[in-house]
Amino acid sequence: MAEFDPARWNKVWEADLDVLRSLRENGDIAHIPREIDVSFRGDMETLERLAAASSQYGFDLLELKRDEDGLPWLFLVRTQKADEEAIRGLTETYLQIEDSFGVECDGWGCVGQTEE
Numbered sequence: 524m525a526e527f528d529p530a531r532w533n534k535v536w537e538a539d540l541d542v543l544r545s546l547r548e549n550g551d552i553a554h555i556p557r558e559i560d561v562s563f564r565g566d567m568e569t570l571e572r573l574a575a576a577s578s579q580y581g582f583d584l585l586e587l588k589r590d591e592d593g594l595p596w597l598f599l600v601r602t603q604k605a606d607e608e609a610i611r612g613l614t615e616t617y618l619q620i621e622d623s624f625g626v627e628c629d630g631w632g633c634v635g636q637t638e639e
Contacts, residue, residue, distance in 0.1 A: 527618055529577045535628075538561055539614050542631070546605060551635035553606035559633040560585055561617050565626035570597040573624045580616055596629070 547553070547635050561582070565572060574584045574597055582599035603609050617628040 527615075531618070535614060535618065536611075539610055539631075540607075543605065543607060543610060546635050547636050550637040551605060552637060552639065554604050555563075555639065556602050556604050556637035557633050557636050558602050558604065559613065559631055559636050560600045561613070561631040562599050562629040563599070563617075563620070563624075563626045564629050565595065565597075565624065566600060569624055569626055570595050573597060573620065574599075580620060597626075605636075610617075612623040 543553075563573060565573075570587060574587050577584055577599050580599075582601045585598040585600040587595070587597050588607055603613065613631060617631070620626065
């Protein structure tokens with residue numbers, strides 16, 4: 524695992540575990556690959572640079588837009604499993620992106636997979 528401040532890691536990892544618990548409680552089959560989107564907040568120029576570099580982190584550009592308040596919002600997507608190991612890797616990646624680009628991850632999500 525990359526080196527992150529333990530307090531920062533624990534905060535984001537606990538939030539990610541909450542999402543995994545919710546998926547599991549709703550019948551998700553974690554080993555089935557699915558599209559997982561991750562969103563970021565920052566200034567438009569920085570988000571545009573991140574969008575251009577997203578493939579280096581294993582993502583594709585889903586959408587770059589402004590929200591209802593006019594604030595920039597970037598959505599990236601990649602296909603992967605939603606088990607704990609895969610999400611740990613996702614978490615490490617979005618924290619690395621935060622550090623590299625000076626943006627803030629606004630969360631991740633996916634559609635639960637309930638059938639093989």
